[in-house]
Amino acid sequence: QVQLVESGGGLVQAGGSLRLSCAASGRTFSSYAMGWFRQAPGKEREFVAAVARSGTTTYYTDSVKGRFTISRDNTKNTVYLQMNSLKPEDTAVYYCAAVSTYYSARYYYPNNYDYWGQGTQVTVSS
Numbered sequence: 519q520v521q522l523v524e525s526g527g528g529l530v531q532a533g534g535s536l537r538l539s540c541a542a543s544g545r546t547f548s549s550y551a552m553g554w555f556r557q558a559p560g561k562e563r564e565f566v567a568a569v570a571r572s573g574t575t576t577y578y579t580d581s582v583k584g585r586f587t588i589s590r591d592n593t594k595n596t597v598y599l600q601m602n603s604l605k606p607e608d609t610a611v612y613y614c615a616a617v618s619t620y621y622s623a624r625y626y627y628p629n630n631y632d633y634w635g636q637g638t639q640v641t642v643s644s
Contacts, residue, residue, distance in 0.1 A: 520544050520616050520633040527612060527638030530604055534642070538599040540614030540635055547595040548572075551617050554588060554599045555628055556610035556640075563613070567599060568625040577625055582608075604642045611637040 521543040530536055538554070553568040567588035568577040576588050587600040597614055615631035617624065624630040 520546065520550065522614050522616065522633055522635035524612065524614050524635045524638040527640045529641045529643065532604060532606055532642055532644050534604050535600070535602045536604065536640060538601065538612055538614075538638060538640075540597045540599075542595045542597070542616065544595075547616075548592040549618065550632070551619070551622075551625060552588075552590055552597040553615045553617060553625055553631060554597075555613045555615060556608075557613070557637075558610040561610075563628050565626045565628070566612070568617075568622075569597060570622070575622070577622065579626075601640070604640075606642045606644045608640060609642050610640060612640050613637045 524540045526538040551570050554566040555563050557563040569588045569590050573590045585603045590597040614635045616633040617631045
């Protein structure tokens with residue numbers, strides 16, 4: 519069992535930055551790849567970024583490449599999402615999630631994830 523708790527959301531102006539954190543419980547954090555998803559009102563939950571178990575390989579959706587950076591610290595059981603150059607269209611509830619599969623192609627789909635956090639709101643004003 520893994521429990522995930524996100525933090526770091528808030529209100530920011532367009533062009534600003536936020537850093538999301540997701541703290542995981544349990545001693546098996548490094549056994550999971552980790553992902554960030556987001557969901558805007560009236561829209562489906564969408565993939566944002568993922569990081570492999572070791573932290574050396576990362577994956578991003580095209581709309582955030584060059585602006586967002588996912589990272590993890592396995593000694594602190596924490597995954598991060600650094601978000602720069604934020605845009606109003608980045609406004610959403612952001613969720614972190616843990617996935618046990620070793621197939622990276624499955625990281626992009628929320629149904630493949632085993633555990634989810636409760637989400638943190640990110641609002642970007644224009």
